[in-house]
Amino acid sequence: MSSTVALSHAKLPRWAPALVGVVSLAAAGLPAMLLGWGLFAWLVASVLLFLAALPGWSLVVEGRRSAVDRLMTGLVWSAFGVAVLPLVWLIYVVVDQGAQAINGEFLTYSMRGVIGDEQGGVYHALIGTVFITLAATVVSVPIGILTAVYLVEYGGRSKLARWITFLVDVMTGIPSIVAGLFALALVVLIFGPAFRMGFGGSIALSLLMIPTVVRSAEEMFRLVPMDLREASYALGVPKWRTILKVVVPTAIGGVITGIVLAISRVIGETAPLLVVAGATDGVNFNLFDGRMTTLPVFIYSQYAQSTPAGYQRAWGGALVLIAIVMLLNLIARLLGKLLAPKKA
Amino acid sequence: MTATLNPPEAERSEKPASRRGDRIFAGLARGAGLTILLALAAVFIFLFVEGWNGLNAEEATYRPATDFLGYIGPLILSTILAAIIALIVAVPFAIGIALFISHYAPRRLATPVAYVIDLLAAVPSVVFGLWGGRYLADLLQPVHVWLHDRLGFLPFFGPDPASPNGRSLFTAGIVLAIMILPIITAISREVFAQTPRLHEEAALALGATRWEMIRYAVFPYARSGMVSGVMLGLGRALGETMAVAMVLAVTPVATLNVIGTASPATIASNIALNYKEATPSRQSLLIATGLVLFAVTFAINFFARWIVGRNERKQAKA
Amino acid sequence: MAKSIDVSDLNIYYGDFLAVEGVSMTIKARSVTAFIGPSGCGKSTMLRSLNRMHEVIPGARVEGKVMVDGQSLYGPDVDPVAVRRSIGMVFQRPNPFPTMSIYDNVLAGSRLNSRKLSKADADDIVERSLTHANLWNEVKDRLGKPGQGLSGGQQQRLCIARAIAVEPEVLLMDEPCSALDPISTSAIEDLIHELKSDYTIVIVTHNMQQAARVSDETGFFNLKAAGQPGHLVEFNATKKMFTNPDEPATEAYISGRFG
Ligand SMILES: Nc1ncnc2c1ncn2[C@@H]1O[C@H](COP(=O)(O)OP(=O)(O)OP(=O)(O)O)[C@@H](O)[C@H]1O
Ligand SMILES: [Mg+2]
Numbered sequence: 001m002s003s004t005v006a007l008s009h010a011k012l013p014r015w016a017p018a019l020v021g022v023v024s025l026a027a028a029g030l031p032a033m034l035l036g037w038g039l040f041a042w043l044v045a046s047v048l049l050f051l052a053a054l055p056g057w058s059l060v061v062e063g064r065r066s067a068v069d070r071l072m073t074g075l076v077w078s079a080f081g082v083a084v085l086p087l088v089w090l091i092y093v094v095v096d097q098g099a100q101a102i103n104g105e106f107l108t109y110s111m112r113g114v115i116g117d118e119q120g121g122v123y124h125a126l127i128g129t130v131f132i133t134l135a136a137t138v139v140s141v142p143i144g145i146l147t148a149v150y151l152v153e154y155g156g157r158s159k160l161a162r163w164i165t166f167l168v169d170v171m172t173g174i175p176s177i178v179a180g181l182f183a184l185a186l187v188v189l190i191f192g193p194a195f196r197m198g199f200g201g202s203i204a205l206s207l208l209m210i211p212t213v214v215r216s217a218e219e220m221f222r223l224v225p226m227d228l229r230e231a232s233y234a235l236g237v238p239k240w241r242t243i244l245k246v247v248v249p250t251a252i253g254g255v256i257t258g259i260v261l262a263i264s265r266v267i268g269e270t271a272p273l274l275v276v277a278g279a280t281d282g283v284n285f286n287l288f289d290g291r292m293t294t295l296p297v298f299i300y301s302q303y304a305q306s307t308p309a310g311y312q313r314a315w316g317g318a319l320v321l322i323a324i325v326m327l328l329n330l331i332a333r334l335l336g337k338l339l340a341p342k343k344a
Numbered sequence: 345m346t347a348t349l350n351p352p353e354a355e356r357s358e359k360p361a362s363r364r365g366d367r368i369f370a371g372l373a374r375g376a377g378l379t380i381l382l383a384l385a386a387v388f389i390f391l392f393v394e395g396w397n398g399l400n401a402e403e404a405t406y407r408p409a410t411d412f413l414g415y416i417g418p419l420i421l422s423t424i425l426a427a428i429i430a431l432i433v434a435v436p437f438a439i440g441i442a443l444f445i446s447h448y449a450p451r452r453l454a455t456p457v458a459y460v461i462d463l464l465a466a467v468p469s470v471v472f473g474l475w476g477g478r479y480l481a482d483l484l485q486p487v488h489v490w491l492h493d494r495l496g497f498l499p500f501f502g503p504d505p506a507s508p509n510g511r512s513l514f515t516a517g518i519v520l521a522i523m524i525l526p527i528i529t530a531i532s533r534e535v536f537a538q539t540p541r542l543h544e545e546a547a548l549a550l551g552a553t554r555w556e557m558i559r560y561a562v563f564p565y566a567r568s569g570m571v572s573g574v575m576l577g578l579g580r581a582l583g584e585t586m587a588v589a590m591v592l593a594v595t596p597v598a599t600l601n602v603i604g605t606a607s608p609a610t611i612a613s614n615i616a617l618n619y620k621e622a623t624p625s626r627q628s629l630l631i632a633t634g635l636v637l638f639a640v641t642f643a644i645n646f647f648a649r650w651i652v653g654r655n656e657r658k659q660a661k662a
Numbered sequence: 663m664a665k666s667i668d669v670s671d672l673n674i675y676y677g678d679f680l681a682v683e684g685v686s687m688t689i690k691a692r693s694v695t696a697f698i699g700p701s702g703c704g705k706s707t708m709l710r711s712l713n714r715m716h717e718v719i720p721g722a723r724v725e726g727k728v729m730v731d732g733q734s735l736y737g738p739d740v741d742p743v744a745v746r747r748s749i750g751m752v753f754q755r756p757n758p759f760p761t762m763s764i765y766d767n768v769l770a771g772s773r774l775n776s777r778k779l780s781k782a783d784a785d786d787i788v789e790r791s792l793t794h795a796n797l798w799n800e801v802k803d804r805l806g807k808p809g810q811g812l813s814g815g816q817q818q819r820l821c822i823a824r825a826i827a828v829e830p831e832v833l834l835m836d837e838p839c840s841a842l843d844p845i846s847t848s849a850i851e852d853l854i855h856e857l858k859s860d861y862t863i864v865i866v867t868h869n870m871q872q873a874a875r876v877s878d879e880t881g882f883f884n885l886k887a888a889g890q891p892g893h894l895v896e897f898n899a900t901k902k903m904f905t906n907p908d909e910p911a912t913e914a915y916i917s918g919r920f921g
Contacts, residue, residue, distance in 0.1 A: 073554070090471070186386075269469075270468070270586045299474060551828065
């Protein structure tokens with residue numbers, strides 16, 4: 001039997017982590033200065049020092065369990081810090097490099113006839129991106145929403161519904177290049193091996209978009225309270241009209257948000273379009289004939305040229321692409337807030 | 345109330361019209377669902393039909409190898425090596441960040457952090473490739489030298505000299521790690537947050553520290569969710585194309601060395617790099633390798649979802 | 663080993679919301695103290711502040727003093743983890759760890775405290791705790807089975823066994839019987855009687871008869887009005903509370919004329 005278990009045992013002061021942090025920075029700073037390490041190496045060394053010193057001190061004063069707890073706390077915090085670094089750095093580089101490339105001409109000229117260090121632009125790629133992505137949206141939204149309706153309103157717990165749910169989940173993991181190869185195989189089988197068209201890219205993107213649309217729409221439909229449907233049935237409204245007039249309008253905000261997010265995801269796809277829609281320097285308005293460049297493919301082709309001018313254009317394209325993606329994300333969030341059913 | 349007063353005839357005369365509408369609409373919805381199943385089947389069939397020729401074409405097609413296995417072998421090796429590097433780096437960080445969001449961060453910090461991680465998921469892979477090839481590779485080059493000097497006796501870091509520009513499988517793996525971090529984080533975070541408060545408090549009331557509470561109450565509860573998150577991340581890493589294609593310096597010679605001057609491409613990036621060689625037999629060959637990739641990622645995703653589903657069913661029962 | 667608890671001028675907050683205001687009381691060692699009162703008056707909150715479980719909720723904090731045998735519970739160098747180790751807690755809903763066997767559940771606390779536990783010691787702790795919790799005979803043949811396979815009443819006794827396995831000095835129970843049938847309830851009440859000789863016990867209950875049956879002293883909490891903080895109306899020997907309370911409000915509540 002334990003006699004008097006102490007409620008308090010020796011404990012590090014509250015400011016111990018701060019102190020150790022400062023000391024670690026300073027201690028790692030010395031060799032960093034002497035040996036001429038970069039900022040990066042200095043930070044890494046400080047974090048490692050901190051992760052050793054604080055639990056070490058704690059082990060001496062507070063005992064093993066607290067030391068382990070402090071070590072894990074430190075590790076979790078550094079995991080967070082380290083993960084944020086690449087994102088910040090990447091965004092900084094894209095904005096910094098991209099801003100130097102972007103001007104009016106860059107956005108309104110294509111690459112047709114651009115030789116060497118002439119500037120050229122992304123106009124053709126913007127057109128391609130808009131056309132191909134719109135076509136993909138037109139294909140996937142009806143299929144996605146109707147499937148969600150089936151799963152929520154008709155499928156119940158039937159075998160078919162469960163299989164669809166499961167396969168839709170599995171589909172979210174299909175590598176995008178495989179979707180591209182599928183579209184390529186389809187196009188080649190129908191039109192011959194050398195044929196390319198923008199709509200092939202739309203097919204590939206649809207394959208990637210549909211699962212996202214189904215999942216978000218399904219989730220939203222399930223949130224519509226059963227009472228609403230029953231109230232409508234009780235008025236003698238048939239099921240299909242109930243779905244169209246009650247269920248879909250109630251959930252529409254979330255569904256649109258889901259669609260916009262799905263678009264923002266596929267708009268950055270490169271590999272499938274590279275394979276099936278190909279790349280070209282000129283503007284092509286016809287989805288069903290000829291190669292069509294999208295923004296991501298533009299970035300890749302410019303990068304692949306390995307020239308300073310090519311890199312510059314690639315960064316410019318990257319900034320435009322990131323801006324579009326972030327804008328779509330923002331719109332999705334705003335729509336989600338604006339269209340959310342108002343709560344009493 | 346009027347409905348009960350209606351004579352049965354009136355009801356009957358209403359029904360056919362609404363029934364027809366219902367039947368058409370139900371048919372449409374069902375048809376959409378079936379379309380998805382068909383599309384998935386079509387993916388398999390078309391890849392199979394078009395890829396079949398690539399499996400046993402004439403020897404010249406498999407340049408520089410002589411048969412399909414010889415061609416795809418080095419690609420598979422690279423694919424697996426890159427995915428393993430990505431997992432080794434990403435999993436501890438992802439779980440750490442998920443714990444940070446669910447259990448460690450002050451609430452005011454948790455939401456923005458979750459948002460930032462989601463942003464990471466929204467960055468297109470071609471931008472990651474651009475950044476990886478132009479910046480990260482340079483930053484990591486000294487790490488290559490360091491690994492080669494210290495651990496060069498291992499087949500992964502030697503005996504060939506370290507890459508002079510950092511455009512190695514190692515760097516590609518790191519880029520992949522950053523790219524799969526969000527999905528593993530998102531799924532782990534969700535299962536961590538679902539741990540019943542009751543169990544967490546039971547552990548705390550026994551005098552557990554926060555870490556012990558996590559080990560006793562959170563991890564056992566979240567284990568299968570974490571496994572499936574990692575599997576989904578693995579699926580992504582295996583299938584990611586552009587980032588690898590843009591970072592990696594390619595050679596057809598198979599090697600275990602992940603920090604050497606060049607490695608074979610991964611299956612996915614090999615397709616992107618060679619799509620221009622559109623001779624029909626070469627094209628079939630690329631599609632055949634895509635079929636292999638599809639089969640593997642499909643199996644992995646299938647398994648991951650199955651684990652999640654099994655767990656949900658178990659919890660529904662409890 | 664049992665200890666007395668002195669509470670003085672305790673205010674308990676959830677963020678800015680003052681949930682319990684100005685509580686002072688003395689909880690005697692080796693006795694059973696019951697907290698009663700209407701829903702939402704802060705009984706659970708009060709109880710959880712006695713082993714620093716309250717601060718587990720983000721933003722939650724307390725003002726005032728809680729002394730355990732002359733030692734302040736909220737002193738600057740007091741480790742909440744150590745507090746919870748010596749002041750155990752049983753929750754309203756039984757919460758055995760779902761992934762652990764009955765055996766491991768009982769040992770969960772001990773495993774935390776000492777790294778290595780010999781098989782003999784472990785068996786000994788398990789048998790002693792389960793016997794103490796009146797559960798040994800029912801489960802001794804299936805110690806390896808998961809704890810969640812037991813009935814609700816058995817699970818709750820398993821949680822009590824888990825709490826007393828670490829030999830705490832005080833045992834806090836928050837409506838331990840509210841999810842149980844009358845037979846399990848009476849088994850637990852018997853158990854409380856037996857445990858009284860070794861532990862200081864504080865129990866929250868909505869069941870007046872239960873408070874009257876098991877407790878030596880009773881505290882009645884109430885709300886002045888909806889949205890106002892809860893406070894301690896009366897704290898007295900249970901016999902006195904149920905026959906001749908000092909406060910009219912107490913009498914009204916106990917006799918059911920509450921409103
Ligand atoms: N986690 C929390 N966050 C904010 N306020 C809380 C929280 N838990 C309880 N409260 C508030 O504190 C007050 C006291 O709640 P408490 O749970 O202590 O009441 P109780 O007396 O135990 O009620 P019951 O008999 O229903 O269990 C209530 O007004 C409640 O709304
Ligand atoms: Mg309560």
